[in-house]
Amino acid sequence: MKLEIRNLTKTFGGVRAIDDVSLDFPSGSLSAVIGPNGAGKSTFFNLISGAFPADTGQVLLDGDDVVRLSKTARMQRGIGRAFQVASCFPTMTVAENLTAAVTAHVGQWGNLSRRFPPPGVRERAGEVMELIGLSHVANVEAAILSHGDQKLLDIAIALALEPKVLLLDEPTAGMGPEERWRMIERVRGLWEQRKLTLIFIEHDMDIVFRIASTIRVLCYGRLLAEGTPEEIRNNQSVIDAYLGT
Numbered sequence: 370m371k372l373e374i375r376n377l378t379k380t381f382g383g384v385r386a387i388d389d390v391s392l393d394f395p396s397g398s399l400s401a402v403i404g405p406n407g408a409g410k411s412t413f414f415n416l417i418s419g420a421f422p423a424d425t426g427q428v429l430l431d432g433d434d435v436v437r438l439s440k441t442a443r444m445q446r447g448i449g450r451a452f453q454v455a456s457c458f459p460t461m462t463v464a465e466n467l468t469a470a471v472t473a474h475v476g477q478w479g480n481l482s483r484r485f486p487p488p489g490v491r492e493r494a495g496e497v498m499e500l501i502g503l504s505h506v507a508n509v510e511a512a513i514l515s516h517g518d519q520k521l522l523d524i525a526i527a528l529a530l531e532p533k534v535l536l537l538d539e540p541t542a543g544m545g546p547e548e549r550w551r552m553i554e555r556v557r558g559l560w561e562q563r564k565l566t567l568i569f570i571e572h573d574m575d576i577v578f579r580i581a582s583t584i585r586v587l588c589y590g591r592l593l594a595e596g597t598p599e600e601i602r603n604n605q606s607v608i609d610a611y612l613g614t
């Protein structure tokens with residue numbers, strides 16, 4: 370699914386967190402959004418997912434403007450984002466969390482019984498666990514998972530809702546080097562397998578340069594540059610604003 374952002378703007382008090390940003394994310398693309406702390410990266414995702422209303426601008430999904438829709442409606446249209454860990458059910462197991470997410474997706478919240486999920490739901494939850502590599506902890510409570518596995522569970526819950534566009538805000542935050550690469554390999558695998566339009570925010574430039582086909586740089590809420598890893602690596606204004614140190 371193609372995502373096009375047109376003249377998106379959001380202010381908080383006097384701060385222009387996102388200032389007239391326009392960007393295209395072609396169907397099936399894998400892009401990174403980078404930039405200094407406070408650049409507006411998370412706000413950009415919040416405006417796309419509908420967590421916050423935009424002041425002005427458009428969010429076009431295959432040409433349809435969804436900017437006035439609620440976040441639930443946008444999710445139903447195919448925009449997914451990894452939930453914060455806090456929004457999974459900590460005392461439920463990985464399998465139960467995913468079963469709940471799939472049940473919600475098939476519109477059967479009223480039927481949210483741990484023991485008797487609607488038909489097919491357990492199988493779908495199992496597929497997602499397999500895909501993301503959490504099958505070995507299927508029966509572990511979410512609260513006691515390792516940090517890396519909790520992040521994977523967040524992504525798995527997002528995937529259970531079958532997004533076409535997936536937004537990942539710093540999926541490797543707080544991970545050691547080895548765990549980081551493991552996460553990124555899985556994310557890349559998902560992207561390939563599900564033909565997702567995937568956009569991720571990431572600080573680790575080795576990861577960004579290695580896996581993103583297009584990189585977008587935000588700075589003070591504005592689009593500072595966009596291009597291939599090669600172009601961004603050699604862009605003087607990006608070096609000055611972000612890469613230089």
Ligand code: ADP
Nearest residue numbers: 381384386404405406407408409410411412413
């Ligand atoms: P990044 O993710 O690039 O670090 P953010 O999008 O979190 O940046 O923040 C961009 C700017 O918007 C910052 O100045 C931040 O303080 C402000 N901001 C973000 N979210 C809110 C909010 N909910 N209320 C007020 N200000 C916010």
Ligand code: MG
Nearest residue numbers: 410411412538
């Ligand atoms: Mg952020």
